[in-house]
Amino acid sequence: METCRFCGARLFEGAGYCARCLTPIAASEEDVAEGLVDVAAAGGRWADPRGPAGVHRADEYAPAPPAPKVHSRWGAGATSFGPATKIIVTMFIVLVPVLMWKVLGLWAIEFGLVWCAAVAPLVLRDLWKRTRVL
Numbered sequence: 001m002e003t004c005r006f007c008g009a010r011l012f013e014g015a016g017y018c019a020r021c022l023t024p025i026a027a028s029e030e031d032v033a034e035g036l037v038d039v040a041a042a043g044g045r046w047a048d049p050r051g052p053a054g055v056h057r058a059d060e061y062a063p064a065p066p067a068p069k070v071h072s073r074w075g076a077g078a079t080s081f082g083p084a085t086k087i088i089v090t091m092f093i094v095l096v097p098v099l100m101w102k103v104l105g106l107w108a109i110e111f112g113l114v115w116c117a118a119v120a121p122l123v124l125r126d127l128w129k130r131t132r133v134l
Contacts, residue, residue, distance in 0.1 A: 067134060075133035086127055093120050093127075 002011045002025075009020040017024055027035075076082035081089070097112030104111070 069132055070134040071130045072133045073128055073130050077131045077133045080131040081127070089127055090124060093123055096120075 004018040006023045007021040074083045097115050100108035
């Protein structure tokens with residue numbers, strides 16, 4: 001096991017720098033001779049011993065891409081109702097003023113106006129807005 005010439009730390013095999021003081025490790029004459037033999041064997045050009053560069057391999061530990069987000073007015077999501085419930089609630093919202101007029105008579109006209117002008121549009125807007133399904 002070799003040691004660094006400046007700080008005396010043990011060097012990892014094949015390291016180009018000392019892990020403690022970051023001093024470059026000078027190549028021995030044997031390493032230089034081996035490198036020259038490799039270059040001569042490649043016809044004077046450098047050949048990477050690990051294989052061709054630029055070959056992409058997918059990382060096996062990388063997570064799969066997330067599923068696409070799907071939005072819908074009809075589908076039931078985590079914060080919305082399904083189509084049957086939406087239709088039933090819509091019918092109830094629309095029929096409330098009619099039922100109140102039949103039950104209360106003239107008193108229901110004022111209630112029906114307020115209901116149709118203020119409450120029903122807000123409830124129906126929130127009921128039928130697009131929400132994330134998946």
